[in-house]
Amino acid sequence: MIENGKKVTIHYTGTLDDGSQFDSSAGRDPLEFEMGAGMVIPGFEKGVADMEVGDKKTINIPAAEAYGEKRDEMVMEFDRSQLPEDLEPEVGMGLQMQGPQGQPVPVQITEVAEATITIDANHPLAGQNLNFELELVSVN
Template identity: 55%
Template sequence: MKTAQSGDTVKVHYTGTLPDGQLFDSSAGRDPLSFQLGSGQVIKGFDEGVTGMEVGEKKTIHIPSNEAYGDINEDLVINFDRKEIPAEIPLEIGTTLNMHQDGSGQVIPVVVRNVTEDTVVLDANHPLAGKDLVFELELVDIE
């Protein structure tokens, strides 16, 4: 039976959780995820976990943070003077804001990590950075 190899386009149903069982994403109720193996469209550990699977096969993979979204980069945790942030912007801890990068027009999602009288701490790391991930996989198709 054919196994999924680099260069193949595959369709996968998945459920992603943290090691404590907290759900962060799932294809349940949606079309399966379609991507080309080895193309960098998904995180390294997910790509490697699907490689070698047969259609219909199910398995659980554990992906360490360095093969997922990487470790937390402290350079992406930024302290701002609270006066620099317009008063109408909500500054509740855990709120995701869109920050515009000067010059490029690129929008970067940031999470409010801390707020004091004088400073606001914004975190531009991926929300799953520094976290190990667990995926339940089912290979649906190889094209």
């Protein structure tokens, strides 16, 4: 078992259940994170914990251990007058809102009507089971 506090370096490719790839370290430096520090989703850390340097394996992370289920309350409708005048909203466009403590919250426009827009503040991977091909490069 890799102990909390150890620095782990790992190559990965992430896919959804339909086989589409959403992220990969291929062609760039491997991902480095500290075990137990909450730097990666819980299921990813759990999948790496029993690996040894040089090991390769595939893990499946259910949505609950990844980015959680999609939450309806994170989908909101706003009056278009609240947008900057020079912004022409389009479905799929990413915007940044401010959270309760002033922190940036990325959102995506999911619907554009004449007077309103609908945005979704769920993580883009919320509600998705994630699959990762892992290769442990180093543990320090």
